[in-house]
Amino acid sequence: MRRAGIAALALAFGLAGCGAPAAGESSTITVFAAASLTESFTSLGKQFEDAHRGTTVKFNFAGSSALATQINQGAPADVFASAAPTNMAAVTSAVSPVTFVKNQLVIATAKGNPKQITGLADLTRPGLKVALCAPEVPCGAAAGTAVEAAGVELTPVTLEQDVKAALAKVKLGEVDAALVYRTDAAAAAAALDAVEFPESATAINEYPIAVLKGAANPAGAQEFVDYVRSADGLRVLTAAGFQAP
Amino acid sequence: MTRQRVPVALLVPAIGGLIFLILPLAGLLWRTPWSTLLQRLTEPAVAAALKLSLLTASLATLLCLVLGVPLAWLLARVVFPGRRLVRALITVPLVLPPVVGGIALLLALGRRGLLGGWLDETFGVSLPFTTAGVVVAEAFVALPFLVISVEGALRGADTRYEEAAATLGASRWTTFTHVTLPLVAPGIAAGGVLCWARALGEFGATITFAGNYPGITQTMPLAVYQTMESGDLDGAVVLSLILLAVSVTILAALRDRWLAAP
Numbered sequence: 001m002r003r004a005g006i007a008a009l010a011l012a013f014g015l016a017g018c019g020a021p022a023a024g025e026s027s028t029i030t031v032f033a034a035a036s037l038t039e040s041f042t043s044l045g046k047q048f049e050d051a052h053r054g055t056t057v058k059f060n061f062a063g064s065s066a067l068a069t070q071i072n073q074g075a076p077a078d079v080f081a082s083a084a085p086t087n088m089a090a091v092t093s094a095v096s097p098v099t100f101v102k103n104q105l106v107i108a109t110a111k112g113n114p115k116q117i118t119g120l121a122d123l124t125r126p127g128l129k130v131a132l133c134a135p136e137v138p139c140g141a142a143a144g145t146a147v148e149a150a151g152v153e154l155t156p157v158t159l160e161q162d163v164k165a166a167l168a169k170v171k172l173g174e175v176d177a178a179l180v181y182r183t184d185a186a187a188a189a190a191a192l193d194a195v196e197f198p199e200s201a202t203a204i205n206e207y208p209i210a211v212l213k214g215a216a217n218p219a220g221a222q223e224f225v226d227y228v229r230s231a232d233g234l235r236v237l238t239a240a241g242f243q244a245p
Numbered sequence: 246m247t248r249q250r251v252p253v254a255l256l257v258p259a260i261g262g263l264i265f266l267i268l269p270l271a272g273l274l275w276r277t278p279w280s281t282l283l284q285r286l287t288e289p290a291v292a293a294a295l296k297l298s299l300l301t302a303s304l305a306t307l308l309c310l311v312l313g314v315p316l317a318w319l320l321a322r323v324v325f326p327g328r329r330l331v332r333a334l335i336t337v338p339l340v341l342p343p344v345v346g347g348i349a350l351l352l353a354l355g356r357r358g359l360l361g362g363w364l365d366e367t368f369g370v371s372l373p374f375t376t377a378g379v380v381v382a383e384a385f386v387a388l389p390f391l392v393i394s395v396e397g398a399l400r401g402a403d404t405r406y407e408e409a410a411a412t413l414g415a416s417r418w419t420t421f422t423h424v425t426l427p428l429v430a431p432g433i434a435a436g437g438v439l440c441w442a443r444a445l446g447e448f449g450a451t452i453t454f455a456g457n458y459p460g461i462t463q464t465m466p467l468a469v470y471q472t473m474e475s476g477d478l479d480g481a482v483v484l485s486l487i488l489l490a491v492s493v494t495i496l497a498a499l500r501d502r503w504l505a506a507p
Contacts, residue, residue: 156458
């Protein structure tokens with residue numbers, strides 16, 4: 001018992017020391033990226049690691065606004081990739097952000113689209129349950145713009161904290177439809193159907209990426225950003241359903 | 246207790262532990278925008294979330310009392326096969342990450358769930374995205390706190406009174422209502438308070454099972470998270486402070502009176 005306690009204590013102190021980068025060159029790049037980039041950035045990270053032996057890319061995927069808050073509160077990040085320019089603008093340490101992809105909304109439905117949803121107007125049908133992202137997060141802001149452009153009055157049953165959570169509610173069958181990014185719907189194509197709708201053109205999300213001031217590994221961070229913006233990077237991103245900037 | 250020399254080897258980590266628990270709360274107070282506090286408190290969204298939180302936590306506690314006191318009695322007073330397993334199962338929500346609890350609830354009571362599918366098809370009742378769903382999520386997470394407290398109280402209570410009542414001809418039900426319940430009332434109250442405080446702070450199971458919609462399922466913890474997500478740190482701090490103040494007040498007021506009882 002006592003030995004376990006000492007071990008736990010030692011572990012706690014050991015972990016506390018881990019946050020500091022090793023002296024000299026650091027071979028880890030810490031990337032904070034929007035939840036909607038999960039699949040494409042994970043594979044981009046693997047490719048980058050293959051091309052740069054000895055380098056590890058660590059990801060923190062979450063809603064862009066949560067990431068922006070974490071970074072502003074001092075979370076150790078080298079690169080920030082946001083799903084919206086507003087969240088990037090909120091990060092005071094971002095160095096000259098550039099748009100690297102664009103994304104568009106689709107309506108995610110259960111496989112086979114059992115409720116026969118063809119457009120935003122169908123989502124107002126009584127008894128139909130719809131999940132949207134909260135207006136505070138980029139996918140929710142985009143959803144708001146699209147719904148307004150369609151001129152429909154839409155009452156969702158829940159406002160989810162990020163696009164993945166909204167998608168999960170459709171996968172579970174708890175809601176009949178959710179407004180999600182085309183890329184998220186594509187990543188879940190085995191379980192879901194995606195319905196395109198014209199008003200999504202009014203709410204295209206631009207994704208900016210930037211190296212952060214005070215990055216532990218600025219050179220690596222810049223290399224990663226360059227890689228994301230390279231032809232190879234764009235190929236992975238467009239295959240996931242993103243549009244070129 | 247008399248004053249005694251405390252070994253440094255105990256004192257230092259004890260103080261460390263205290264600081265570890267208090268420092269984050271101090272951080273919250275340090276960042277509180279006192280000047281705009283009142284104005285933020287009266288914002289309708291905050292009031293709605295607080296009202297919903299108080300209502301659902303109270304209903305969840307009520308539900309826990311109705312289900313949990315008999316369950317605790319069963320565990321403390323009746324010997325039956327598999328009692329240890331039952332007790333272990335009851336404590337599972339204590340250690341389960343609340344999000345996992347939320348997923349489990351969805352798979353059981355959701356529209357496509359084990360029981361929820363039947364409820365939906367037969368009665369048109371669907372718990373997710375309703376205030377009732379919030380109560381269910383909170384009760385699921387808080388019930389073990391009540392059962393464990395009440396079971397402890399029952400085990401600590403002198404059974405001779407119950408035996409005397411039984412010898413005098415009281416039925417088991419009469420003994421329970423007239424002797425056992427008054428005997429362990431402080432324990433039940435303590436368990437109820439813990440249960441209520443836990444329900445008030447519930448986040449993971451609620452957002453996973455009941456969703457997040459202002460006025461219907463958005464409780465204070467969810468409002469805190471959403472405010473934080475929107476980059477409004479000051480707003481999140483204020484909401485956190487309200488939640489903290491409510492919890493600490495209740496816990497402090499009741500702990501000395503009831504939690505110290507066996």
